[in-house]
Structures are given as structure tokens and as C-alpha cells.
Amino acid sequence: MKRMMLCALIGASGLTLTGCKAPFNEIPDFVQGEIQHTSYDGITDDLLTAGLGATGLASTPAPAFADPLNPTPAELRRLAIYNNYRALVDTSAGGGYGAFFGPQVGSGGEGLIPGDEFIAFMTVPGSDVPVTVMAQVPDSFDPKSPCMVTAPSSGSRGIYGAIGTAGEWGLKKGCAVVYTDKGTGTGAHNLATNTAQRIDGTLSSTDEAVQFRADLTDGERAAFDSRWPDRFAWKHAHSKANPEADWGHHVLQSIEFGFYVLNEKFGRDLGNGKTLQTINPKNTLVIASSVSNGGGASVRAAELDTLGLIDGVAVSEPNVNPEVDRSFTIVQGDGPVISEHSRSLLDYTTALAVYQGCANQAPAIRESAPLNAVFNPPAIGENICNSLANKGLVSGATLDDRAADALRILNEEFDIQPEQNLLAPVHFGLAVAQSISMTYANAYGRAGVEDRVCELSLAATDTAGAVTQLAAAAEAALFSVSNGIPPTAGVNIVYDNAEGQPTNLAASASPSSSQQDYGLDALLCLRSLATGRDTVTGTALEGPDAELASAIADGIARVRATGDLQGKPAIFVAGRSDAILPINHTSRPYFALNQRVEGKNSNLRYYEVLNAHHLDVLNGFPGIAGRYVPLHHYYFQALDLVWAHLTDKQPLPPSQVVRTVPRGAITNPLTAANLPAIDPSPDAGNRIVFTDNQLRIPE
Known part of the structure; x- marks a missing residue:
């Protein structure tokens, strides 16, 4: 540190010194355009709750716009924070909000946090697609003991997508929090009107910086709209950038952006128009964090971190696609040995898309699965089963037999x-x-909207499933309401090849079956592209389909994680009941791969929580509340453990299964008895171990 300061002073004097690079604060090259800066007083508005406070975040209805057709940036921000917080955190009574987590816990009052917010566009080398980056600096930040937490958005969400997870924990800790939308976010381009969102969520149809517009000329866009009217291009799907391949770079750049912001605010003014960087990676504690896709992005950042920006990692239910290493196996209790682990996200997700609609009608599931009949009309499920059976993809003479076989395929074959x-x-x-x-x-x-992969497009649809225009008020609110991955905020997936006319996929009849089977032909097409083989015939794809499948395979290869965290102390927490990112293909094999790659140098711990799953928000619903506990609580524990390890050298508890106790009924509030802490010295029967090339998970 002393040498860095000496170099800076020598550079400022006009002299030169070999090996010195004056650490003056400069806007990173990757920042595009202006940096918007807003201060929040913590009374009328704030960093964490947008002025709503803990009570407002948990209340309904949602904040409204004074003019629904022309919301202000502040109104859009407030509603975006409200929706993003509630999408990931269960704010219902008795589910832990206000007792174990929430803005008010550990803060008192309503948990409003004053401070500064800086937001800008950035790009990564080789791409001109804008990515949003943001830094929040609470007034409680101590430049003498600086800390930073990364908060890349979960799922495909926008810049506030991790506000209630890594954002809340970091801000309450007095740390700067750096966010990125990872090249996803709303980014909705209305191809009929050429309208898109500015960085603040307001709409623009002029030639100015926006979150995303499809790579089409005006003539190409007009021609597409003439053939397929009222369609949308969406940033994550249609940017032709495969943003996931750069998620780790996005996070590293967000950290660099954070250091720039902190030094603009707290750096030493040298009086010559230059500011000395006094807050840097050597004196700042940086934890890479977030959940789901955001957690996966922070893991990839830790793998790519060659500059020592990151000190530790704490993530929940991370979307990691570990490199395939079949030299090790996974076993849970006395269950079957799993060797076909580490399937890609697209592999297992297309399998779920194809088979789950039928599996919903299995006798073991049909009546006992919460909200099944509400969300899944039995007639559609039966049609899906019939279509699968007619194509030879499930066996059985009755609906029960076919549905049970679909469930078997998912549990045993995948x-x-x-x-x-x-x-x-x-x-x-x-x-x-x-x-x-x-x-x-x-x-x-890297397909564009014009490619309409598997004859699928995006548009608003009416009650019969037909394409219609998205209401103006709905489009004005997209920044605040969309989760970045349709169907969302009134925009649905449309099967253009549905029998009769382009139809909402969920209501589509497949050409091959002439029955309403959730557009199964389209889902089978996606499955074929994921494997490179026709799902029905088993033959290799040919022509353009084979080329696209090859491009997809290359895209998947580019997002594979190495398992090398470079010895950084790290914690993964995951729920055993995760129904979005199956743990046999994500956290479990990543942990095992890390043991293979780093061996005795590994500092990764894996905590698998029983009766926990991916979307805590569902815990507020009857039938689900009584069965499951909030994984969010254990994510915050993981952050606390990494913090204690980095600041006080407290050892990280061994990898283990955490045996929670469901509350039994939504009327029973969660207590500490339901949520046992991660054990610093777990019994042997609870320890997760990697031995003899096998990851062994207690039952």
C-alpha cells in the first residue's frame, strides 16, 4: 500500500519511476455514457426499500403510478424494488419476514437505508450489447474499514434483481453493494413501435441509448412486423450475445465500477484534478454473492478472478453448469449411485418442459402436489400424456401408467x-x-428474434390465446414488473405454428396431434436442439437444425464452470427440494468437482438444507407453507459465516445436511426450532464428504 501511494505521488509530481503505475481514479473503460448519481435521505426514499420501508414491502396493493402511461423514473424504481424484493423473499406473516430476515431485522424501525446510488451502462470486450451496472453506497459505509458485496441479479431480472438478497445483507452491514443485470433484465423491444426501455425504465422510440434493441434495420423490422405483428424481442433471448458466457466478467467489472465510485466519494483529492485511489482490493473486504443465476455469476467471477478482487464467496442455489467429470459419482444415503450428473441447464430443463406436464397427473402427484389442479388443468395433462405415448416417449395403456412413466423418466433417467x-x-x-x-x-x-427458434415468438395474447397488442399501460410498467424472461408482465410465449393460428404456447394445439397439449411439438423441438438428436426418432439433426444445435452446444460449453475457486473461502447453500435447478446437476457436482480440482487447497463448504427449495415466495401459499422453510435464512447465515471467517478468522463449519423442521400449517409462525443453525461441529451422520471419488450425502 505504501508503495502504491509513493508511485502516485511521484507520478503526480511529473517524475517517472520504473514499475510504478499511478493509481489515480479513472472511469473504467468499459463504462458507456454517463453515470447517473442519486442520493437518498433514508426518510422519503432510500437504497433498500425505495421509501416503502419493511411494512410497505410486505403490503398490498403494489405502489401505483400517478399517470399509468407516463410513470416517472422514481415511480418505476420504487415498483421495481417492490416487485423484485417480493419475488425472492417470502414477506407473508409467519414465514420469517420481520423475525429472521427483512429490512427491519437488526436495523430497527422500517429499515430504510440512506446513501448514494450510481448507475450506468457497460459492455464487455467483443460485445456492444449494453449491460447495466449499479453501485449503492450506504451512509454507514466506513472508508477506514471498507467492504463490498456483489449482487448480480437472480434469474433474468433487471438491475434491482438482487435487492432483497445480497443487497439487503450488504447494505445493512454498511458495505457498498455492486449490482449488474448480467446482460439480461427487461430489455423489451416492441418491434411494432420500436419502443424500448432507457436505463431508468422509461420508454423511448428514438435513436438513443436503451437497454436493448434487436439487431434489425428499420426495413427488416418493418418486414418482420408485417409478417408477425405485435411481437417483442427480449434482451436475454435475442441479444445474440449469450450473456451467460460473460456473467463472471460482468461481476468482476461491477467490482471495478464499485472501486471507482468509492474513490470518487472517499479517495484523496490531490488538488490537480486527480484523485488517489485510497480504497482498493488490498484494503477492502469483497464477498462475491447473490442467489440462483446471480450466485452462478459470482462463482464464475471467483473462478476468473486473477487480480485478487474477491476475498470470499457466499451463494445460494447457484445456477452453475459444472464441467462434466464422470470420474466421480454422487450418492444420497443408501440410494442409487448417480454417475450421469452435471447435465447442462438446457438439457434437464427441456426434459422438464417435455415430461412434467404429463408427470403432474401421476397418481403419486396428482392429488398431493400443492396447487396442481389450480395451475395445471387435468385435461391438458392428459393430452400431453397421450401425445407423448403416441410418439413412443412414455409407455402405458392408461393415463395413470403414462404419467407414472413420465415421472419415472425425470427421477431415474435424468x-x-x-x-x-x-x-x-x-x-x-x-x-x-x-x-x-x-x-x-x-x-x-446466439439466435435473433427473426429466427423464431422452434417457431416460437413473444407477444401479448388475449383470453383465447391469440396475439394482440400489449396495453400501453402494461408496456410503460415493464421495467418494474417484468422478470426478464417471458411469460412475464403480459408478454407470453407464442407458438406460431400452433394448429389454427399463432397461439399462446400454454393453450396451443400441436400440428402433429391436433390436440391442446401445451404446444408439445415446440417443446420437443427445443429438446431436440438441446441434444442434437430428434427427440422422437432418435436420429441426428440435419441442415439448419443441426447447425443451430451445434451453436447451442458451443454456447453451453462456454458457460461451463471449472470448479477452481483458487482456494477462496466459499459457501454454497441449496435446498434439497429445488425444482428449478436440480442439485444433482448443479451444487452437488460442482462441490465434488471442486474437491477434485483443488483437493486439500479447497475452502468450499456445501450446506444442503432439507425442506427448502428455490422460490421462497411460494412459501406464502397454503399447502406449501406447512411443508417448507425459507432457504433465504440459510443464505444470510452463509454470508455471516464467510464474513466471520474473513474478519475474525473463525473456521467455516464442515459441509453438512441441515435438518429443518417444517411448521406444519400456515397459521404456525416459524420459530428458531424450525430453523436449526448450520452446525460448527456436525455429527458424522450429517456430514457431506467427498471420498474415494464419491460425493456422499446423508439421507
Whole structure:
């Protein structure tokens, strides 16, 4: 540190010194355009709750716009924070909000946090697609003891997508929090009107910086709109950038942006128009964090970190696609040995998209899965089963037999945990696997909106499923309401090849079956592209389909994680019942791969939480609340443990299974008895170990 200061002073004097690079604060080269800066007083508005406070975040209805057709940036921000917080955190009574987590916990009052917010566009080398980056600096930040937490958005969400997870923990700790949308976010381009979102969410149809517009000339866009009217291009799906391949770089750049912001605010003014960087990686504690896709992005950042920017990692349910290493196996209790682990996201998700609609009708699931009948009409499920049977993809003479076979295929052939079976139906009803399959097939293959992969497009639809214009008020609110991956905020997946006319995928009749089977032909097409083989015939794809499948395979290869965290102290927490990112293909094999790659130098711990899953927000619903606990609580514990390890040298607890106790009924509030802490010295029967090339997980 002393040498860096000496170099800076010598450089400022006009002299030169070999080996010195004056650490003056400069805007990073990757920042595009102006940096917008807003201060929040913590009374009328704030960094964490947008002035709503803990009570406002948990209340309904949502904040409204004074003019629904012309919301202000502040109104859009407030609603975006409200929706993004509630999308990831269960704010219902008795579910832990206000007791174990929430803005008010540990803060008192309503938990409003004053401070400064800086937001800008950036790009990564080789791409001109804008990525949003943001730094929040709470007034409680101490420049004498600086800390920073990364908060890349979960899922495909926008810049506030991790506000309630890494954002809340970091801001309450007095740390700067650096966010990025990872090249996803709303980024909705209305191809009929050429309208898109500015960085603040307001709409623009002029030639100015926006979050995303499709790579089409005006003539190409007009021609497309003439043939396929009222369609949207979406950033994650249609940017032709495969943003996931750069998620780690996005996070590293967000950290650099954070250091720039901190030094602009706290650096030493040398009086010559230059500022000395006094806050730097050597004196700042940096934790790479977030959940789901954001967690995966922070893991990739830690793998790519050659500059020593990151000190530790704490992530929850990370979307990691570990490199395939079949030299090790996975076993849970006395269960089957799993060797076909580490399937890609697109592989297992297209399988869920194809088979889950039928599996929902299996006798073991049909009546016991919460909200199954509400989200999944039995007639559609039966049609899906019939279509699969007619194509030879499931066996059985009756609906029960066919549905049971579909469930068997998912659990046994794809090694998807049986613990997820009761939650999978509601996820299918919410189109989770279907939307991921469509978006990621496009993204991995770098396809444009004009390619309409598998005859799928995006548009608003009416009650009959036909394409219609998105209401003006709905489009004005997209920045605040969309989760970045249709169906969302009134924009649906449309099967252009549906029998009759282009139709909302969920209501589509397939040409091959002439029955309403959730557009199964389109889902089978996506599955074929994921494997490179026709799902029905088993033959290799040919022509353009083979080329696209090859491009998709290359895109998947580019997002594979190495397992090398370079010895950084790290914690993964995951719920055994995760029905979106099956743990046999994500956290479990990544942990094992890390043990193979780093061996005795590994500082990664893996905590698998029983009765926990991917979307805590569902815990507020009857039938789900009584069965599951908030994984969010253990994510915050993981952050606390990494913090204590880095600041006080407290050892990280060994990898273990955490045995929670469901509350039994939504009327029973969660207590400490339901949520046992991660054990610093777990019994042997709870320890997760990697030995003899096998990851062994207690039952």
C-alpha cells in the first residue's frame, strides 16, 4: 500500500519511476455514457426499500403510478424494488419476514437505508450489447474499514434483481453493494413501435441509448412486423450475445465500477484534478454473492478472478453448469449411485418442459402436489400424456401408467430429486421450464428474434390465446414488473405454428396431434436442439437444425464452470427440494468437482438444507407453507459465516445436511426450532464428504 501511494505521488509530481503505475481514479473503460448519481435521505426514499420501508414491502396493493402511461423514473424504481424484493423473499406473516430476515431485522424501525446510488451502462470486450451496472453506497459505509458485496441479479431480472438478497445483507452491514443485470433484465423491444426501455425504465422510440434493441434495420423490422405483428424481442433471448458466457466478467467489472465510485466519494483529492485511489482490493473486504443465476455469476467471477478482487464467496442455489467429470459419482444415503450428473441447464430443463406436464397427473402427484389442479388443468395433462405415448416417449395403456412413466423418466433417467416432485407441478404451471428452455436455446445459439427458434415468438395474447397488442399501460410498467424472461408482465410465449393460428404456447394445439397439449411439438423441438438428436426418432439433426444445435452446444460449453475457486473461502447453500435447478446437476457436482480440482487447497463448504427449495415466495401459499422453510435464512447465515471467517478468522463449519423442521400449517409462525443453525461441529451422520471419488450425502 505504501508503495502504491509513493508511485502516485511521484507520478503526480511529473517524475517517472520504473514499475510504478499511478493509481489515480479513472472511469473504467468499459463504462458507456454517463453515470447517473442519486442520493437518498433514508426518510422519503432510500437504497433498500425505495421509501416503502419493511411494512410497505410486505403490503398490498403494489405502489401505483400517478399517470399509468407516463410513470416517472422514481415511480418505476420504487415498483421495481417492490416487485423484485417480493419475488425472492417470502414477506407473508409467519414465514420469517420481520423475525429472521427483512429490512427491519437488526436495523430497527422500517429499515430504510440512506446513501448514494450510481448507475450506468457497460459492455464487455467483443460485445456492444449494453449491460447495466449499479453501485449503492450506504451512509454507514466506513472508508477506514471498507467492504463490498456483489449482487448480480437472480434469474433474468433487471438491475434491482438482487435487492432483497445480497443487497439487503450488504447494505445493512454498511458495505457498498455492486449490482449488474448480467446482460439480461427487461430489455423489451416492441418491434411494432420500436419502443424500448432507457436505463431508468422509461420508454423511448428514438435513436438513443436503451437497454436493448434487436439487431434489425428499420426495413427488416418493418418486414418482420408485417409478417408477425405485435411481437417483442427480449434482451436475454435475442441479444445474440449469450450473456451467460460473460456473467463472471460482468461481476468482476461491477467490482471495478464499485472501486471507482468509492474513490470518487472517499479517495484523496490531490488538488490537480486527480484523485488517489485510497480504497482498493488490498484494503477492502469483497464477498462475491447473490442467489440462483446471480450466485452462478459470482462463482464464475471467483473462478476468473486473477487480480485478487474477491476475498470470499457466499451463494445460494447457484445456477452453475459444472464441467462434466464422470470420474466421480454422487450418492444420497443408501440410494442409487448417480454417475450421469452435471447435465447442462438446457438439457434437464427441456426434459422438464417435455415430461412434467404429463408427470403432474401421476397418481403419486396428482392429488398431493400443492396447487396442481389450480395451475395445471387435468385435461391438458392428459393430452400431453397421450401425445407423448403416441410418439413412443412414455409407455402405458392408461393415463395413470403414462404419467407414472413420465415421472419415472425425470427421477431415474435424468436424476432429478424425488424431493422436488411435489413442487414441480406448480413450476410447470408457472411455465418455468418452458420459459427457460425457450430463452436459453435462443441465447446459447446466439439466435435473433427473426429466427423464431422452434417457431416460437413473444407477444401479448388475449383470453383465447391469440396475439394482440400489449396495453400501453402494461408496456410503460415493464421495467418494474417484468422478470426478464417471458411469460412475464403480459408478454407470453407464442407458438406460431400452433394448429389454427399463432397461439399462446400454454393453450396451443400441436400440428402433429391436433390436440391442446401445451404446444408439445415446440417443446420437443427445443429438446431436440438441446441434444442434437430428434427427440422422437432418435436420429441426428440435419441442415439448419443441426447447425443451430451445434451453436447451442458451443454456447453451453462456454458457460461451463471449472470448479477452481483458487482456494477462496466459499459457501454454497441449496435446498434439497429445488425444482428449478436440480442439485444433482448443479451444487452437488460442482462441490465434488471442486474437491477434485483443488483437493486439500479447497475452502468450499456445501450446506444442503432439507425442506427448502428455490422460490421462497411460494412459501406464502397454503399447502406449501406447512411443508417448507425459507432457504433465504440459510443464505444470510452463509454470508455471516464467510464474513466471520474473513474478519475474525473463525473456521467455516464442515459441509453438512441441515435438518429443518417444517411448521406444519400456515397459521404456525416459524420459530428458531424450525430453523436449526448450520452446525460448527456436525455429527458424522450429517456430514457431506467427498471420498474415494464419491460425493456422499446423508439421507
